[in-house]
Amino acid sequence: MAMTVVWTGMVVLSLVCGAVTGELDILGSAALEGASAAIELCLSMAGVMCLWSGVMELMNQCGLSGALARAFRPLLRRLLPQASRDSETLAAVSANVSANLLGLGSAATPLGIQAACRMARGTDGVASDELCLLVVLNTASIQLIPATVAGVRAACGSAAPFDILPAVWLSSILSVTVGLLAAKVLSRVWRH
Numbered sequence: 001m002a003m004t005v006v007w008t009g010m011v012v013l014s015l016v017c018g019a020v021t022g023e024l025d026i027l028g029s030a031a032l033e034g035a036s037a038a039i040e041l042c043l044s045m046a047g048v049m050c051l052w053s054g055v056m057e058l059m060n061q062c063g064l065s066g067a068l069a070r071a072f073r074p075l076l077r078r079l080l081p082q083a084s085r086d087s088e089t090l091a092a093v094s095a096n097v098s099a100n101l102l103g104l105g106s107a108a109t110p111l112g113i114q115a116a117c118r119m120a121r122g123t124d125g126v127a128s129d130e131l132c133l134l135v136v137l138n139t140a141s142i143q144l145i146p147a148t149v150a151g152v153r154a155a156c157g158s159a160a161p162f163d164i165l166p167a168v169w170l171s172s173i174l175s176v177t178v179g180l181l182a183a184k185v186l187s188r189v190w191r192h
Contacts, residue, residue, distance in 0.1 A: 041155050048151030049106060056099065056107050068101070069094035079137075079180070080130045082119075089118040093134060100141035105148060112138050129187040136183045140175035143168055 018027035059065040072094045077084040084090045092115035099108035112134070119131045127135075146168045153161035 044155035056104050068098040072097050082130050103143045103145045103147035133183050136179040140179040142172045142176050
């Protein structure tokens with residue numbers, strides 16, 4: 001609802017400014033150019049998503065994504081001891097974290113929703129500390145391969161779309177560390 005108000009306000013303000021300055025024709029052509037650029041970006045992103053979804057499917061078929069998820073289970077058992085009691089929940093969380101690690105947010109989302117639904121059982125509508133940790137892990141996820149961002153950069157004409165890797169690695173490690181620390185501290189403060 002709020003975004004509807006924001007976008008409607010921006011369109012109305014643009015139309016009023018264009019009418020007041022007498023440049024509605026420029027506004028119209030800019031809107032058409034923006035729509036054309038949006039279509040081009042969507043089509044190029046669809047290709048990137050198809051590529052990385054295919055890579056993820058190949059990783060699933062050869063067992064690499066399962067091995068990656070199994071590698072995260074010891075760490076996740078320490079972070080989420082309640083969730084790790086249910087093997088299906090732990091499997092969904094592990095697969096979610098590994099998909100996020102590979103920069104496949106669209107593949108990670110259904111797994112994250114599945115894990116969150118399983119973790120929310122019996123909580124009477126109040127998010128548990130572990131469910132909050134899952135949200136932090138999803139929001140600040142560590143990414144080895146930022147496929148979506150690299151796809152956007154390639155679609156916008158970047159000659160080296162993956163040259164952002166060191167910055168992505170550093171910022172994602174820092175964001176996950178700070179997020180997990182904040183969640184742990186706030187869970188202890190909130191209880192008292």
